[in-house]
Amino acid sequence: MSNTKTKKKLKVAIVALTSCEGEQFVMFDQGEEFLKLTEFLELSEFKLFEEVEAEPRYFDIAFVEGGPLSKEDLERLKEIRGKSKLLIAIGSCAVLGGIPEMKNYVNKDEKIKYVYQYTKHINNVEVKPLREIVKVDYEIPGCPMDGKEFLRIVKAVRKGVFNKIPERPVCFECQTNNYKCLLLDGKPCLGPITKGGCDAVCLYGGYQCEGCRGPLDNVNLENHQKLLLKNISKRHLSHLLELYGIKDDILENQRKEK
Numbered sequence: 001m002s003n004t005k006t007k008k009k010l011k012v013a014i015v016a017l018t019s020c021e022g023e024q025f026v027m028f029d030q031g032e033e034f035l036k037l038t039e040f041l042e043l044s045e046f047k048l049f050e051e052v053e054a055e056p057r058y059f060d061i062a063f064v065e066g067g068p069l070s071k072e073d074l075e076r077l078k079e080i081r082g083k084s085k086l087l088i089a090i091g092s093c094a095v096l097g098g099i100p101e102m103k104n105y106v107n108k109d110e111k112i113k114y115v116y117q118y119t120k121h122i123n124n125v126e127v128k129p130l131r132e133i134v135k136v137d138y139e140i141p142g143c144p145m146d147g148k149e150f151l152r153i154v155k156a157v158r159k160g161v162f163n164k165i166p167e168r169p170v171c172f173e174c175q176t177n178n179y180k181c182l183l184l185d186g187k188p189c190l191g192p193i194t195k196g197g198c199d200a201v202c203l204y205g206g207y208q209c210e211g212c213r214g215p216l217d218n219v220n221l222e223n224h225q226k227l228l229l230k231n232i233s234k235r236h237l238s239h240l241l242e243l244y245g246i247k248d249d250i251l252e253n254q255r256k257e258k
Contacts, residue, residue, distance in 0.1 A: 009038075010060040010158065013045035015080055017073040018100070019066025022144040023091040024048045030147045037151070040158055059084040061157065064130060065091045067100055070123040074133070081134040086157070089130045090150070092143040092212045092244050099143075101127040101245030105238075127245070138162055143212035143244060146198050165197050167216055170209045173200040182208045186231040188240055193219040193250075211246045221250050 014024060024046075027034050043049060044056045062084035068074040081087050092098040103111055104127055112119050130136050138157070140150055156163050170191035174181070177200055182189045189208035191200070193215050202209055215221075228237055241247040 007040070009040055009042040011044045011056055011058065012041045013055075013059045013062040013080060013084065014043065014048075015045065015062060015064045015076070016048070017064065017066035017077060017094075018069040019091070019093050021048060021065070023063075023065040023150075026144045026147045026150065030151060033151055037154060041154070057083060061086045061088060063088050063090050065089075065094050067093045067097060067127055067130070068133065069100060069125060069127065074125075077130065077134055086137045087130075087134065088138045088140065088153075088157070089136045090140045091145050092141060092214075094130050095139045095141045096212075096214050096249065097127045097129050097245030099244065101248075102242050103127065104245075105242045105247070129245070141165075141195065141213040142198055146201075149197055165195060167218070168196050169216060170194045170196045170198065170200050170203070170213070172196050173198070174203045177204065179203045182206075183227065188228050188232045188236065190224075190240060193221060193224050194246075210240060210243055212244045214244075215246050215250045219250060 014027070016024060041061075044059060045062075059080070062080045064077065064080060064087060066073075068077050089095050093100060097104070108124055108126070112122060112124050116122050131139070138153070140153055142149075153163065171181075173196050174191055179200060182203065183191075187208045189203075190211040191203065191209040194209050194211045195213045195216050198213060200209075225237065228240075232240075238247075241250065
């Protein structure tokens with residue numbers, strides 16, 4: 001009889017706060033490759049896939065998408081953090097604040113009136129990345145995240161390795177793939193200041209980068225702003241930087257450099 005012991009599977013939670021659940025559909029899109037993960041992962045909490053009768057008291061890894069846009073979301077986030085060894089934020093909303101963070105740049109108490117007739121009992125919280133609320137052990141950016149990157153990271157984390165996403169711009173992948181530079185056509189592309197790893201998928205479709213993976217740590221926004229403002233207005237540029245919530249991150253990076 002063999003003395004080899006079967007290695008225990010890691011208990012995993014895949015949780016969506018307020019979100020479009022796009023990251024979870026990216027997982028499904030990986031098909032058989034995603035199912036192969038169950039050879040060493042136990043999907044103990046994954047409501048989009050299957051309801052469980054009772055949630056486990058402990059998780060080895062929790063993947064969380066979306067943001068806490070309600071008191072219930074906030075309580076859920078803290079609950080999951082409290083019972084998880086590792087918490088990994090997935091997607092732009094979890095990593096950056098995402099599109100919901102756009103309301104932080106305006107008077108949110110006034111803007112909410114454009115959406116709801118009665119606002120008294122509506123949670124109108126300030127939108128923040130998960131890392132500003134709870135401890136986050138790793139982040140997988142993107143809107144949505146890249147499926148192949150997700151698979152690579154999960155397999156690495158299983159071995160106790162946290163591979164840092166390379167600090168190189170989307171332009172690196174754009175040039176590697178021999179795509180046409182949209183900046184040369186006067187389009188407002190944020191590729192030079194945005195963290196790569198997406199294989200420049202938007203550029204492949206002829207659409208400019210809008211920064212959904214977040215800014216590079218040592219980005220020179222001032223020079224890129226000068227280039228973009230030759231073709232678009234300051235208001236348009238401001239909107240671009242606010243679209244996925246990267247304006248705050250860029251300003252924070254600049255503050256650290258001073």
